Amino acid sequence: MSEKIPSAKEVLIKGSFIHNPILIQCAGLCPVVAAAASLKNAALLAAAVSITTLITCIIASALLKKVQRWIRMGIYLIIGISIICPVLFLLETRSEAELPLVMKIYLPLIAVNSVTAVHCEQFSVRNPVKLAFYDSVAVSIGSSAVLLICGAIREIIGYSSIAGHELKLHATIRGAALPFGCFIILGFLAAILKWISAYRYPSLVPDSEAIVRTKPKKEDGEGTVEVDVFDEFWNESSKTDLAADEYDELFDSLDNIFDFNGGEDEK
Amino acid sequence: MAENKNYKSTQVFGDYLIMLIAPFALSFIYYGSSAVYVTAASIATAVICDAAASAVLRKRFRLKNLDSIFTGAAIAMMMPAGIALYVPVIAAAFAVLVAKVPFGGGINAPFVPAAAGFAFSCVCFKEKIFDYSFVTGAKFLGSSSIASMLAKGNSVHLNSGDLIDILCGNSAGPMGTGCILILAGCCAYLFVKRRKALLSTLGFVGVCAAFAFLFPRVNASGLTSVILELSSGSLMFAAVFFMTDFSTMPQGSLFGILYGAVGGLICMLMRLSGAYEEPICFAVLLANAFARLLEYVPVRKGGDRK
Numbered sequence: 001m002s003e004k005i006p007s008a009k010e011v012l013i014k015g016s017f018i019h020n021p022i023l024i025q026c027a028g029l030c031p032v033v034a035a036a037a038s039l040k041n042a043a044l045l046a047a048a049v050s051i052t053t054l055i056t057c058i059i060a061s062a063l064l065k066k067v068q069r070w071i072r073m074g075i076y077l078i079i080g081i082s083i084i085c086p087v088l089f090l091l092e093t094r095s096e097a098e099l100p101l102v103m104k105i106y107l108p109l110i111a112v113n114s115v116t117a118v119h120c121e122q123f124s125v126r127n128p129v130k131l132a133f134y135d136s137v138a139v140s141i142g143s144s145a146v147l148l149i150c151g152a153i154r155e156i157i158g159y160s161s162i163a164g165h166e167l168k169l170h171a172t173i174r175g176a177a178l179p180f181g182c183f184i185i186l187g188f189l190a191a192i193l194k195w196i197s198a199y200r201y202p203s204l205v206p207d208s209e210a211i212v213r214t215k216p217k218k219e220d221g222e223g224t225v226e227v228d229v230f231d232e233f234w235n236e237s238s239k240t241d242l243a244a245d246e247y248d249e250l251f252d253s254l255d256n257i258f259d260f261n262g263g264e265d266e267k
Numbered sequence: 268m269a270e271n272k273n274y275k276s277t278q279v280f281g282d283y284l285i286m287l288i289a290p291f292a293l294s295f296i297y298y299g300s301s302a303v304y305v306t307a308a309s310i311a312t313a314v315i316c317d318a319a320a321s322a323v324l325r326k327r328f329r330l331k332n333l334d335s336i337f338t339g340a341a342i343a344m345m346m347p348a349g350i351a352l353y354v355p356v357i358a359a360a361f362a363v364l365v366a367k368v369p370f371g372g373g374i375n376a377p378f379v380p381a382a383a384g385f386a387f388s389c390v391c392f393k394e395k396i397f398d399y400s401f402v403t404g405a406k407f408l409g410s411s412s413i414a415s416m417l418a419k420g421n422s423v424h425l426n427s428g429d430l431i432d433i434l435c436g437n438s439a440g441p442m443g444t445g446c447i448l449i450l451a452g453c454c455a456y457l458f459v460k461r462r463k464a465l466l467s468t469l470g471f472v473g474v475c476a477a478f479a480f481l482f483p484r485v486n487a488s489g490l491t492s493v494i495l496e497l498s499s500g501s502l503m504f505a506a507v508f509f510m511t512d513f514s515t516m517p518q519g520s521l522f523g524i525l526y527g528a529v530g531g532l533i534c535m536l537m538r539l540s541g542a543y544e545e546p547i548c549f550a551v552l553l554a555n556a557f558a559r560l561l562e563y564v565p566v567r568k569g570g571d572r573k
Contacts, residue, residue: 171353175391
């Protein structure tokens with residue numbers, strides 16, 4: 001029984017949006033959190049991730065299908081290093097502006113980025129080169145978008161500037177530029193992405209009904225009527241937002257353990 | 268059932284708000300209208316953010332739960348008077364939008380939202396949060412706080428006048444957290460209302476006092492060190508209002524004491540070698556995380572844990 005081959009559009013949507021490598025699959029978080037604190041750094045990281053992923057995925061799909069898995073992992077590493085090292089060398093020798101220290105640390109680590117390894121193993125070696133190319137393009141778009149958005153938000157909020165240009169905001173929130181701030185931003189971005197993808201592509205997202213409120217149509221005698229079936233869900237969730245049992249248990253234990261009435265009630 | 272739950276939520280946070288009236292009144296006496304502005308800004312932000320988040324999530328917003336009001340008020344009490352208003356506003360917004368709403372509301376939150384908000388503002392606005400230069404009237408140590416004096420490790424000798432100033436909170440520091448006598452009154456109120464909750468306060472204060480006695484940071488007697496440590500910063504305030512938090516406190520008497528003791532130990536260790544003058548909120552957050560671990564502790568049948 002042959003598996004259904006996904007269309008290019010489906011691969012692009014899934015790779016970049018629904019299964020976003022950073023926000024949904026949580027791969028390659030380290031450079032995002034540690035180094036993408038400004039738009040320039042984020043752009044540099046996005047370019048590095050995109051180039052590495054594109055080349056490695058295509059090579060994996062074209063040449064490595066029959067190679068054993070444990071050998072493939074090493075080959076991904078070698079390919080990543082052989083791409084990143086010349087880029088880093090060029091940046092350091094030819095570029096007028098010196099790389100920040102944090103980029104000198106995290107840019108070489110893109111060579112062993114988990115985004116690339118995951119997509120090579122899960123998709124590229126199991127599919128034809130054309131689809132692997134589409135997938136790598138989708139992954140590059142998805143991860144680059146997250147890196148750039150995250151870098152821009154962190155620079156605006158954390159340093160009151162964008163791409164080095166001062167914005168003169170009234171207050172800067174330094175925490176946004178720190179790793180914990182990035183985790184919080186990523187959390188909110190993931191929630192927004194999950195909601196949008198469930199709203200826009202409900203058939204491709206599991207539990208989309210629970211995530212987004214939609215208006216499916218229901219047949220009645222005189223045609224179709226729009227029914228808000230998730231009203232019930234939202235109403236129920238609003239009713240159960242407090243942990244009633246925990247409350248009762250704690251109050252009961254309060255009464256039992258510190259019974260200052262001397263057990264008169266029991267009598 | 269829902270009404271019953273609302274009543275209990277209202278009761279718990281209502282008790283906290285009643286307890287907060289006294290620190291707020293004292294802060295008004297010491298700092299005047301500045302205390303009112305900071306408190307109003309913080310509470311308004313917390314309520315507005317909670318209402319907005321409820322609207323986005325399509326949940327019914329219940330002001331009478333009082334949790335967002337308590338969050339705003341508690342954050343304001345830990346702020347210095349005269350601070351730029353955007354600091355408590357951002358702290359309250361962070362507390363509600365990041366530490367409370369994503370986890371399903373006040374009683375489900377794994378961390379004390381007010382502690383998270385204050386910790387965030389400590390990281391982001393360190394200079395402003397610990398700037399106590401807004402001083403009205405004569406105070407013990409002038410515009411220098413007891414916490415900063417302890418951090419410097421000076422030599423101290425207290426006379427009876429100083430002691431009264433310290434106990435009454437007449438020293439530079441957070442607006443409503445310095446008066447030990449009022450916080451002792453809050454403990455008494457809590458003892459009447461929720462006795463078991465005070466076990467974690469007991470563990471917290473006990474460990475802090477023992478640590479201060481054994482390892483004084485100032486060149487003074489053990490007792491002086493204990494008085495100064497307990498009255499500095501927001502230690503007692505956090506012990507009364509945060510360590511007794513309904514959602515984060517573990518069940519069982521032993522676990523309650525253990526939870527408080529761990530919080531106290533973390534707090535004193537962070538005071539001893541931490542980067543911040545007042546790391547109490549970080550200690551509370553770490554203790555909250557530790558409380559979750561206690562849920563995995565197996566207990567024999569008939570013991571504390573069910």
